[in-house]
Structures are given as C-alpha cells and as structure tokens.
Amino acid sequence: MKFLISLILTALLSFAICLYCPWWSIAIVAFVVAALIPQNPFVSFLTGFFALFILWFSLTLYISNNNEHILAHKVAVIILKSDNPFLLIIMTAVIGALVAGFAALAGSFARTTKK
Amino acid sequence: MKVLPFVISSVITVGLIVTLNTNLVLPAPLGGLLSPQQGIWQNAEDDNYNYSTDLKFPQLKGKVNVYLDDHLVPHVFAEKENDVYFVQGYIHAKFRLWQMELQTLAAAGRASEIIGDKALGHDREFRRLGMVYAAEISEKEVEKDPVIKAECDAYTAGVNAYIDNLTESQLPIEYKLLGYKPEHWNNLKTALFLKYMSYDLAGHEDDFEMTNAKSFFSPEDFDKLFPLVQDSLDPIIPKGTVFDSAKVKPTAPVNVDSIYFNNKDLADVQEEKPDRDNGSNNWAVSGSKTKSGAPILCNDPHLGLNLPSLWFEMQLSTPTFNAYGATFPGAPGVVIGFNDSAAFGFTNGGRDVRDYYEIKFKDDSRKEYWFDSAWKKTDFRVEVIKIKGKPDYLDTVAYTIFGPVMYDKSYTGGRSINNKSYAVRWKAHDPSNDLRAFYMLDHANNYADYNAAITNLHTPGQNCVFACKNGDIAIRAQGEFPAKWKGQGDFVMPGTDSSYMWQGMIPQDETPFQYNPARGFVSSANQKPTDSTYPYYLGRDYPEYRGLYINRRLSALNDITVQDMMDLQTSEYDVFAEMAIPIFLKNMKEEELTAGEKKYFDILKDWDFTDDINSTGATVFNILWKQFTKVVYDDEYANAPKVIMRPYESTLLESVLRDTAYKFLDNIQTDKVETLRDDVTEALKKATVELDTVNKEGKLEWAKYKDTHISHLTKLEAFSSMHLPIGGGTYCVSAVKADHGPSWRMVVSLKPQTEAYGIYPGGQSGNPGSKYYDNYISKWVEGKYNILWMMQKGQETDQRIKWKMTFSN
Secondary structure (H helix, E strand, C coil): CHHHHHHHHHHHHHHHHCCCCCCCHHHHHHHHHHHHCCCCHHHHHHHHHHHHHHHHHHHHHHHHHHCCCHHHHHHHHHHHCCCCHHHHHHHHHHHHHHHHHHHHHHHHHHHHHHC | CCHHHHHHHHHHHHHHHHHHHCCCCCCCCHHHHHCCCCCHHHHCCCCCCCCCEEEECCCCCCCEEEEEECCCCEEEEECCHHHHHHHHHHHHHHHHHHHHHHHHHHHCCCCHHHHHHHHHHHHHHHHHCCHHHHHHHHHHHHHCCHHHHHHHHHHHHHHHHHHHCCCHHHCCHHHHHHCCCCCCCCHHHHHHHHHHHHHHHHCCCCHHHHHHHHHHCCHHHHHHHCCCCCCCCCCCCCCCCCCCCCCCCCCCCCCHHHHHHCCCCCCCCCCCCCCCCCEEEEEEECHHHECCCCCEEEEEEEEECEECCCCEEEEEECCCCEEEEEECCCCCCCCEEEECCEEEEEEECCCCCEEEEEECECCCCCCEEEECCEEEECEEEEEEEEECCEEEEEEEEEECCCCEEEEECCECCCCCCCCCEEEEEEHHHCCCCHHHHHHHHHHCCCHHHHHHHHCCCCCCCEEEEEEECCCCEEEEEECCCECCCCCCCCCCEECCCHHHCCCCECCHHHCCEEECCCCCEEEECCCCCCCCCCCCCCCCCCCCHHHHHHHHHHHHCCCECHHHHHHHHCCCECHHHHHHHHHHHHHCCHHHCCHHHHHHHHHHHHCCCECCCCCHHHHHHHHHHHHHHHHHHCCCCCCCCCCCCCCCHHHHHHHHHHCCCCHHHCCCCCCCCCCHHHHHHHHHHHHHHHHHHHHHCCCCCHHHHHCEEEEECCCCHHHCEEEECCCCCCCCCCCCCCCEEECCEEEEECCCCCEEEEECCCCCCCCCCCCCCCCCHHHHHCCCCEECCCCCCCCCCCCCEEEEEEEEC
8 A cells, every 4th residue: 555655646746856857856756755754774775666667568559549649750760779668668768767776875874873 | 983984975976966967977967967867868858748838928929829739830829019029939949940950050050069170171161261251241242121130139039039948958858968058059159050051052063173174175075074065954944045145244254274274283272061962852843734723833952861850840820921831940931831821841942052262472471463454452251160079170261252261271181292272152142131032932922022022032043933812923043143155153263353253133024934824734853943045144053853853844734733743742753764774775785794793784675764662773774874974984994184074964865965976985094995895894794793792692673772861960869860762763753862852742733722741851849859850751751741731710620730839928
C-alpha cells in the first residue's frame, strides 16, 4: 500500500513539477517522496524507478502514437542509429527511471540519517 | 550511520543528471532531449493537431483572420495593410523559425557560433565578400522608403512576437539537438536573407579560373576553348530584335591588350561558389495560343533542394491587394505568384556582376594601396567571428575604392602562395531597394505597374515574366548591370588605376524586353538575353539548352491548355543529348568494340533522348559524354594550374559539329594524331569501365544513378528525403539533378476566375515531426501539382478550411 501510494505520488508530482521546471526536477520529487514515506531503501529505489518508468513510458507512447511515430522513427535513427521507435520510447523511460530511482534511494538514506 | 550510502546514492543521482543534461560525457544531453514534457517528444506533432487559436498583439492596427487549409497553406485576411506583414512574420516564424535563423546566420558569416570552428572558413569568406556590409547598406536604403520600412518593421515585429511567446518545450527540434536558442529578428536579418539570395543568384563568377586559362593557353587556343558566342543560342529576346544605340559607351583602357588580355599572371584562389545551375525556367503564352483565350504564365526556379524548403506558400489579402504564391521565410511579401489581375515569375539573369581587381598594397600593414599614381588609404573593418567553445576570431578586412579586399596575405582562399591581393567589386554592395519590386508586383494591376515595379530590382538581375488578365504578356531581362566593354570582368583586372573600373550602369530603359510579341509567347531559361547586336557586353557563360527546347515547343504548340504547360514543365527530354548523340553514332569504330562495350553502344542507339526514371540510355550518355570530354581535353590540361577553367559542354559539342578535325581532338601526349573516331571510341571504352561498376551496383537506371535527394539543412539523413525516383536532368526542362532542381513549380491561367497550380518538394511545416513536413514530395516526384486556391471573402466555411487563427489587438 505504501509502495503504491509513494509510486503514484512520485509519478503525479513529477508530471506536475515538469510543467514548470526542468526535467531533472523529477529527482527532487523522488528524493522528497522517498524521504517522507518510510520504506526499505531498495523498495524506495523501485518506487522512484517504476514511477518514472511508467510515467515517461506512457506519456511518450501516447505522444508518439498520436504522431504515428513519425518523429520517433527519425530520432531513433539519429540517436540509436537504428530505426526502432519502440526502443527509443524504452530508452526514454529508462532514463527517467534511473534518475528517479537513485534520487529516491538517496532520499530513503537521507531519512535514515536524520534519525 | 547511513551517511555513506546517502552520499554514494546522491553522487550517483547528480552524476546521472550531469551526464544526461550536458555534453561533458555524452555527445548530447539525452535527458533533456528525451524528456517527454520538454524534449523532442514535444515536437512529435499530434496527427489531429488543432492549429486554431486566438491571439492578441497590441502592435496590430486591426483584425487579421488566417484560414489554414488542408495543405496547411495560410490564407491571411487583414483589415490594415501592414498587419498582413506582421502576421506573415508570425506565421513564417511559427512554421519555419529555425530555417530562417540558420539561413541568416550562415549569410552573416556566423555559422561558427552554432557548429564551431569547422565553419570558420565559410564565415570568413562570407564576411570578406561583404555580405554583412551589403546587408547594412541595403537596410539603410530601406530606411529611406517609408512604405517598405513599415512593411519590414511589421514583419520583424511579427517574427519577434512569435519568438517572445516561445517556451522551451515548443522550440523547434533542431534547436534542441544543436543546443542553442533563437535570437530576436530585425530588419538587418531580412536584408541578410535577401543578400543570401543575391549571392546564390548573382554571386557566381569564374574570374580566377578564366584568368589562369588565359595565361596558360595561347590566345588562339583560348578563343577556341572559350568562344564569345554559342551557335545554338536562342536568346530570350529573339534574334532580329532591334536595340537602341547605347547611351553609355564604355571604352576599354588604352593598355588593355598588354596589361589585361595578354597578361600571363596566375591567380589560384579557390572560392566557395554558388551552384552554376542556379537558374530556372519561365514563360508566358498569350491568349492567341491558348485554348481558353486567356494567357498562361509558368515559372519553376531551380535552386538547391533542401528541407525545410526555401519556399512557403501563402495568400496575403488586404483592402489594397490580394496575392497568392511562394514566399521566402525571412522576407515579407509574395515573391513568385499572382494577384487578382496578373501573374509574375523570375529566372536568373546570370550576368557577371562580381569582378576582381588586383591590389598593390604599400606594405603588409595594408594601410595604403596604389591607385591612379598615388597611395590611397584603405578603410578597415574588423569582423568579430564568435566560435562555439572557443575565443572570438578577429578578421580585419581592408576596404578599397572597389570594395573589400577579399583575398590577401591574411586570408589565402586556399592558395599555396599568397603574395597577391584581390578586391571584389560586387553589385550587391550597391544601395538598392529590391523589396520594393516585390511589394509593387504584389499590388500590380497592369503592364505599367509591372514595369514600374521591376525597375526597383537591381540585384540579383532576373528575367521577370508577366501575364495579365487583359491579355498582356511581357518579359524583361531586369537588373541594374554595369555597362562593360567587351571582355571586361572575364578576368582579374588591375586595381591600380581607375580605367578598369565599371564606367556606369546600363540605363533602365535599355534593358532588353518583349511586350506582346507577334510570336505569342515570351520565355527565358537562363540563356543569353540577346544576340550580339545588343550594344553592351553580356559575358560568355549562359546555359542554352533548356531555352532552345522550351521555345521549340512553345512555337509548335497551339490551343494550349494548362495540362500542356505542366507537361512542358515536367518534360524530361534532353535536347543536348539529341544534338550530341549523332556524333557518337556516326563516328564509333564499332569493329574495335568488345561485346561488353557494344552492349552500351546499343543502349545508346536505342535511346529516345528522354532522361526518364528507368532510362539506361541517359546514364550511358551522361558517363560517355563525361569521358569524351576528358579524352579530348585532359591532355591539353595535363600541366595546367590547379585552378583553371574547363570548356563548357556547348563548346565541345558545337566545335565538333562544326569541324570534325577540331584541334583538341588530338592527344598531344602521343605521337599519333588522334581523330574524332579515335576519341569517340576511346571514350566509350573508358566509359564502359565506369558503366560496368555502376551496373554491378544496380544503378544503371537513370534515377538510381542520379540519386536525387532532398537534404535537411543539417544534412542529417533521418530528416532528409533520400533516393527519390525522379527523372530529368541538367539539360531538361525538368532540371532535376542530385540535390538541385525545380524548388517551386507554378502554372497560372489568367482567366477571369484565375486557375492556378503549384507544388514544391517539401511541406509547409518545418517540423520533421509533423506530417506536413514533406507531404508534397511524392506528388512533386510524380510531376503532379496542387490547386492553388485564391480564397475569396465569403468562403470561410469552405470544406478546405480546417483551422482558423484570429489576430486582434
């Protein structure tokens, strides 16, 4: 239950903060949520990781789908040297997930040290 | 207790962010680039994107309604005249901001700011050519004209209104990929854009190459290799036209033969040059020759093919004018198009308006130069070139009475020995108000208006074609051109005395023109404007074949329909091949051919001179002619300087047609005296080697061999349109080369209700993530056209309208 709440919170707040702030502010969100909601550090990492994986994956898939993947095809060739839009979407999700995961991990350790 | 894990995980987090947000580790900031709410995904345009919007800008004087149709062509209706230019600026920026900015940065010699010192050579060359200097002079001229100044101010304000409201996530994708942001637009940038077009169209010359050829060859050989007149010239203004005697009579200096024509100095500068084929076709047929009885005007400008396209279709409508056509993102007005009364179009004049003068500096300080028996002071202009990631580069350019000293010891232009200095005299440096020409054409109602309008077009000189609903057709080889004595400007001239300077301009009322000619049509395809009876020197280098073919067809056709004109515009018939092939057929020593060589000769025999998609004959001829040229001339050029002029294809063709014992057929490196038959056969043998390779790669068919492609301005293939299945070629009306060709095709029938068609190889949107980025290309490839819809008031509910943008204050 705590896992689900912190995951949803991380995802929603990340989406909200990115409306006004640079992309890496997801790290701040993940850090703060993990610091406030006590969980095992590894579980905190998974919270941050999956929150952003799901958020960025769904956003990107939704956007790209509506675009008929026109741009994803082209950018995949430029960045991945391979015409694989799905791989680009996964890569996007993984980037967000890793940053949020490690930020959440740091947040969970921060909470423990405060004790 | 858990300090260490906290520190480690924090360091990893920050490390990831830094890696993904900068260029320190990765080649691009992938985190920023791929974040769904800020990065490139924001450029992935929704298939059902809604362009409708209501905008408020206090700069507007009234209301403006923009109706976007299903091709994303904006039809702009403004209550007040200058508001239409504000909105044009806004819309140009909305769809093509990055392209506009990049083109003006390149024109200003500021490419190094974006791509680093790779571009330093280009930037220095453009600054030293005086591109910014010319734009500044042009801007000052516009300041004197309240109407055009107001037009430019409104346009600039519109562009900036868009830029100021741009958020980071809305930035065009190229800014995100290249890592920079747009800066504000200003009238100087509009001037720079127009100067870039001047460079592209009036910046070509071969003075250094010709100078070296003159020095290397004997005078008799030189005249044979570079004749002043081409046999198959069918001039724009037909032969037999009588010209007034010249009011300006330029006279060659007394010492011209010793100092200039017989001078044997070498000058081996290697310049960045515009494509020699930057040209076009245009023609207008009078109602006497059309089925409908109304005149038809056609134009297809030939330029480098890029994405986003140079052109942007728009309709501009105010209480004083209503015009539709191709516009330039970067400048206000409709450039090639039509209004409610008339249609207009341009082909490049191709006159040599860029000459070089050799400067004798007193010393390396370049503070003084010898001119008319005295030391004259130079002016210095310091060009500050900012370079991405490096300190600024300062280039001090010396300015003389002729213009900037483009090449000297401080800038070699690719030379190995740089002890000579050359100043450039370029017509584009002279003050002119060329925008006024387009402004007045957009408003033109009749022939008198057209004449008054185009008088303002000084540089680049263009052959302006005109057709009116009242039945008039006309063409004028327009421009402000230096009045030259015969041979002036073909070679580098001495810069030590004023007698070699340009002695005046050809008066405007002496520019060659035609108005409602008896033959019922006017046309131009970059050929020489007149025959030799015109009392001014017109230079040597003009392509003649497309013009020949167009005139042949227009003379023969009657009851002409719009479809006939489209067929002519997309014609792939190669008239140069028609004239050249008989040389090979008559002179081939078939008995000496192997089976492999004979195979290609048979293809040539069966060919119908059409450069169509699947033609193997076109490929064989292309390679064969190239080899024939090498067989004939390579021996004479074996010891020539690196920078030297090679003869035009028309020279070789016409020389051999006239005289089968043409002097250069002999290979001077062998004892034997080679004949035409020897050379033709050897050419085929050499061509076979190349053809076999091409054949093995599966590229013998013309479209595959030519490999036409339209590259994005960054050259990224993913944003480009590659391997297009299209025919045509340099000598065809459909002059499609590998990356150059008809950048806009337009056919306008001036019936009471105008019927117009057009297409360009690109799309209205400059966003590679939009379906409107390249949606016109397949139609263009197939030789098809869109209907150009001149929307009228009252058609606001027409089913072609998909979105509406309203602008108010």
